[in-house]
Amino acid sequence: MAGPGAVKATAASPLKPLAEPTVLKTWQPEAVGSLAGYEWRNVKGRNPESLAADRMQDRSRVMKRALASRWLRRVLAVAAVVLAAVLSAFVALEVTPMQTVTVAGQVISVGAAPRLGLSGPGEVELFGQGLPTKISIPSPIQPRLQLSQITLNSELANFVQGRSPSRAGTTLRKRLVAGWERYFAWETAIAAAAALILAGAVAGWRRLSWKSTGLRLAAVLVFTVAVNLGAIALAANGARAGLRHVSSLTQLVGSQDVSVPHPRAIHRPLHGIEEVVLGDSTAAGAGLPLVSATSKADSACGRSSQSYAFDLASVNNWKALNLACDSATIAHGLLGPQQQGSQHIPPQIDALNRVKDPAVVVVSVGADDLQWSGILEYCAATTQCDSRASNAYFQQKLARFSTDYLQLLIQLGSLPSHPQVIINRYYDPFGSNLSCITQRGLTPAKVSTLRTWLAALNQVLAKGAAQFGFLSPQPSFAGHTLCSALSYVQGLGDPAPFHPTALGQFAIALADEAALASQPPRPPAPSSTQPSSASSPG
Numbered sequence: 001m002a003g004p005g006a007v008k009a010t011a012a013s014p015l016k017p018l019a020e021p022t023v024l025k026t027w028q029p030e031a032v033g034s035l036a037g038y039e040w041r042n043v044k045g046r047n048p049e050s051l052a053a054d055r056m057q058d059r060s061r062v063m064k065r066a067l068a069s070r071w072l073r074r075v076l077a078v079a080a081v082v083l084a085a086v087l088s089a090f091v092a093l094e095v096t097p098m099q100t101v102t103v104a105g106q107v108i109s110v111g112a113a114p115r116l117g118l119s120g121p122g123e124v125e126l127f128g129q130g131l132p133t134k135i136s137i138p139s140p141i142q143p144r145l146q147l148s149q150i151t152l153n154s155e156l157a158n159f160v161q162g163r164s165p166s167r168a169g170t171t172l173r174k175r176l177v178a179g180w181e182r183y184f185a186w187e188t189a190i191a192a193a194a195a196l197i198l199a200g201a202v203a204g205w206r207r208l209s210w211k212s213t214g215l216r217l218a219a220v221l222v223f224t225v226a227v228n229l230g231a232i233a234l235a236a237n238g239a240r241a242g243l244r245h246v247s248s249l250t251q252l253v254g255s256q257d258v259s260v261p262h263p264r265a266i267h268r269p270l271h272g273i274e275e276v277v278l279g280d281s282t283a284a285g286a287g288l289p290l291v292s293a294t295s296k297a298d299s300a301c302g303r304s305s306q307s308y309a310f311d312l313a314s315v316n317n318w319k320a321l322n323l324a325c326d327s328a329t330i331a332h333g334l335l336g337p338q339q340q341g342s343q344h345i346p347p348q349i350d351a352l353n354r355v356k357d358p359a360v361v362v363v364s365v366g367a368d369d370l371q372w373s374g375i376l377e378y379c380a381a382t383t384q385c386d387s388r389a390s391n392a393y394f395q396q397k398l399a400r401f402s403t404d405y406l407q408l409l410i411q412l413g414s415l416p417s418h419p420q421v422i423i424n425r426y427y428d429p430f431g432s433n434l435s436c437i438t439q440r441g442l443t444p445a446k447v448s449t450l451r452t453w454l455a456a457l458n459q460v461l462a463k464g465a466a467q468f469g470f471l472s473p474q475p476s477f478a479g480h481t482l483c484s485a486l487s488y489v490q491g492l493g494d495p496a497p498f499h500p501t502a503l504g505q506f507a508i509a510l511a512d513e514a515a516l517a518s519q520p521p522r523p524p525a526p527s528s529t530q531p532s533s534a535s536s537p538g
Helices: 048-095 156-161 168-206 210-242 249-253 296-301 308-316 348-354 372-381 388-413 444-468 502-517
Strands: 025-032 035-042 099-103 106-114 120-126 129-137 141-149 275-279 319-322 338-340 343-345 360-364 420-423
Touching (some): 099 168, 129 388, 168 210, 372 444, 420 502
Parallel strands (some): 275 360
Antiparallel strands (some): 025 035, 106 141, 120 129
């Protein structure tokens, strides 16, 4: 018998046994970043409390990932602002024009340049050479000065040397700081504009909303201006502190002052001399026959009757005074005394100041200041003479020469008779044929380095001369270089290797004569009827 609730089986619908409880599977979302992934969860035998706990854990993970993503976006946004400010500052430093200030009648261009570190020296550019300042400025942006226009006046010597009390020192400090502040004001404006352009371009590329774009532009602008104003404050305050005891350009770059002549009344003036030559062994005529009636000074200095001083005098029917001396430098020879062996040689500029109204003053200087003979010997002995150490040594010597050269130019420009001044550049002694020196260690690669250094020296000589309105010819020895059949240069077996021969001296005189011929004629002064050489006053 079946119960009242029983279902009777029929042929059409047979009874089936109950199956096992079905395992239910559902889709459960789980957020991964901004994307939704799905996974199967087996809920067989799970109670509601367990399912709720899983959902809470899912939500917690979603919130943590969303928070981390938000912080990452903020950090990237801040990094983008800093990067935009830094890049715009570098761009501004490159394109901001230098500002000009006037001190003691001299025009100085003031700018700045970034440096690695939080402090360091500034830079003074003189005749194309960058000289580090003696003072250190506590700022990542260091000042850069350029002596762009030199005017001969009564304040120039004191501005460079700072010997006598003057307002130039106080004026120098005030003008330089004011120039830096004005430069930084322009630099800040340019940096802000560059930062806005950069940030706007990024916002447009990302297709941000107007509100987001405005916020980013404002943040970039505020940060860029703040960074630049901070640099201005550091540089200006550091400059004021560093320049507190600086009263001259010489003190600013930290070089030692060279002697300045003080003619004594007991020295009688020298009359009837139209040409005076100052300089080193090239001008003296090293290795060539000495002058007649040789004095002790002439013999010690190696002054020759075949030097270009007397070639030039012979062409123009002048009386010449050759004061040049072997191994003479600006500090020890031209502006200061020189000890040549046992002979004490007075400053060449002293004797020049005694000459009454010379027409022409010719100067050859620089090789001994740079110790050129030592450089040649070093290059011949070493396997490589363009190493970092040798280049640094040469640049240091050239920088020191630049400051001494400025003081020499001031003295020449201050001569009362205002003669025509010629600053001779050096000839290139090397040609394409190097067979006579290769066996001595001077390979073509080394000669190329020497030519580069010689060109750098000649560039300083030419730029300095141009600043003062002086001539600066360069003689050409083309076809008559060191290893040529008819060389204008003394060979390695001659008394003075690499110095001009008698023909080389004549070639230098021709270059000087051509430079003089290109200038307006000077009113003639009384002169002797025959060219002659004056005896050395030393």
